[in-house]
Amino acid sequence: MKRSHSIEDTQLVQDEPLHPLDLINLCLESEDQELTLWAFDVFAWTSSSFRKINKSLLEDCWKKAASQDDWSKFHDSYRVEGWSDQEILQNLKNTILFQASSRCYGPRSETFEEGFDQVLPLRQENMEGSSVETILMQHKDFADAGKLMLMAIMLGSEHGGDMRIEEGPSPMD
Numbered sequence: 001m002k003r004s005h006s007i008e009d010t011q012l013v014q015d016e017p018l019h020p021l022d023l024i025n026l027c028l029e030s031e032d033q034e035l036t037l038w039a040f041d042v043f044a045w046t047s048s049s050f051r052k053i054n055k056s057l058l059e060d061c062w063k064k065a066a067s068q069d070d071w072s073k074f075h076d077s078y079r080v081e082g083w084s085d086q087e088i089l090q091n092l093k094n095t096i097l098f099q100a101s102s103r104c105y106g107p108r109s110e111t112f113e114e115g116f117d118q119v120l121p122l123r124q125e126n127m128e129g130s131s132v133e134t135i136l137m138q139h140k141d142f143a144d145a146g147k148l149m150l151m152a153i154m155l156g157s158e159h160g161g162d163m164r165i166e167e168g169p170s171p172m173d
Helices: 007-013 020-029 033-045 048-053 055-067 071-081 085-092 096-105 132-136 142-159
Strands: none
Touching: 020 033, 020 055, 033 055, 033 096, 048 055, 055 096, 055 132, 071 085, 071 142, 085 142, 096 142, 132 142
């Protein structure tokens, strides 16, 4: 039986800091949601050239983030319970997609050099290149819960820690 290595195991074996690629891969191998978010932090602490060179790994981080929450169940609860705008926001802020978006694109996000949007924009602006949106479109629950998933990344990027929606049109309109 093969045992997967934890970050602690790897650090004990190597008496030196881990390379960012190794650290990100260990975070992605874990089932821990916090470690999934840490992978984005590691990307933020690296250079923009590192993010560009490892764009496919960054895309894998977004796939992992999308898989951390049960979007089908989330969508069903939203429909059955008829959530208000404030309830939608309150529930979305607990998702890994919202938290990752806030960390990478939010008003309080911090990166070295250029931001994440220079490597992987949130929304698909044209038919060229990838975006977080195009990655989410590949998710098994996107057909039903895609609107909520996109709302999670957009609200995470706009609101960050501020959790109130201003009066106006419903985000689900």
